[in-house]
Amino acid sequence: MRKDKETASEMRRAGKSYREIHEALRIPPSTLSAWFGGEDWSIKIKDRLIASTRESHTTRLIQLNKVRGEHLAKAYETAREEAREEFVALKYDPLFISGIMLYWGEGAKDPKQGVKFTNSDPKMVNLYVAFLTRACRIPVEKIKAYVLIYPEIEEKTCRAYWVKMSGLPWENFTKSVVIAGRHATRRLGWGVCTVSVSSTYFKQKILEWIKLLPEELLKKEYYENI
Numbered sequence: 001m002r003k004d005k006e007t008a009s010e011m012r013r014a015g016k017s018y019r020e021i022h023e024a025l026r027i028p029p030s031t032l033s034a035w036f037g038g039e040d041w042s043i044k045i046k047d048r049l050i051a052s053t054r055e056s057h058t059t060r061l062i063q064l065n066k067v068r069g070e071h072l073a074k075a076y077e078t079a080r081e082e083a084r085e086e087f088v089a090l091k092y093d094p095l096f097i098s099g100i101m102l103y104w105g106e107g108a109k110d111p112k113q114g115v116k117f118t119n120s121d122p123k124m125v126n127l128y129v130a131f132l133t134r135a136c137r138i139p140v141e142k143i144k145a146y147v148l149i150y151p152e153i154e155e156k157t158c159r160a161y162w163v164k165m166s167g168l169p170w171e172n173f174t175k176s177v178v179i180a181g182r183h184a185t186r187r188l189g190w191g192v193c194t195v196s197v198s199s200t201y202f203k204q205k206i207l208e209w210i211k212l213l214p215e216e217l218l219k220k221e222y223y224e225n226i
Contacts, residue, residue: 005035012036017049018224030224050093076111079204086205087212090135091222097213099131104210115197115206118148122165125193129167132197142197143168147176149191162193 004025011021018029036042090096102124108116117128132138145168149158155176163170176191216222 008032008035012042012045015045015048028224029221033224075201076204079201080208083205083208084212087209087216091213091216093135095127095131096135097217098127099135100206100209100213102128102131103206104213107206109207111203111207112200113203114199115203116194117196118192118194120190120192122162122190122193125162125166125195128195132195136202138197138202140169140172142199143195144172144174144198145193145195146174147191147193149176149178151178151180153189153191158191161190166193166195168195 004027008021008025008027011024012032016024018032021027021032022029103115103117106117106119106124108114108118117125119125119128129143132143133140145162145166147155147158147162149155155178159170159173159176162168163173
């Protein structure tokens, strides 16, 4: 066995990531992946590293409603800096990737608003809530939701459905919004669910992640580091 491979193997078995081994030994991540990527013990180490990242990461939620001007710009820049630092650890987490992609497609993009995600697909809503609570470590009590329904839909029954499907407690749902649809045949039986986190600070982080993730996924090096 090559001496550097033996050393790399010892470091990997000790729980080091490919990035850490690369920085110490200058062995390309693609080579490390070829050596250890298919080994069960190495896969278990990768899973532990991902789990550790999730456990140690907690997204800061800061209310900035009363902050203006220069101080607001500084707070937003701090949020973006934190997002860039956290992205290094989170970018290999499948749940994080899924959540960012969901928000990129279906979330509110206005930086002055809080974090709002709207969809009629219960599986998408449930996955997005998991992204908030498990990948971003947002406390459940900070997540609110409401349902957009039509007049003929019974409000409590509809809300109970989204409580079950989203995984959020009943008390996290605010009063439903009733609207009159234009096309009776196209109405959705369970309405549309909106999940929100009231923090423009967190919104800045989400927007930064949306910018970073597509760029990262197009890099060859990204897959060599997995």
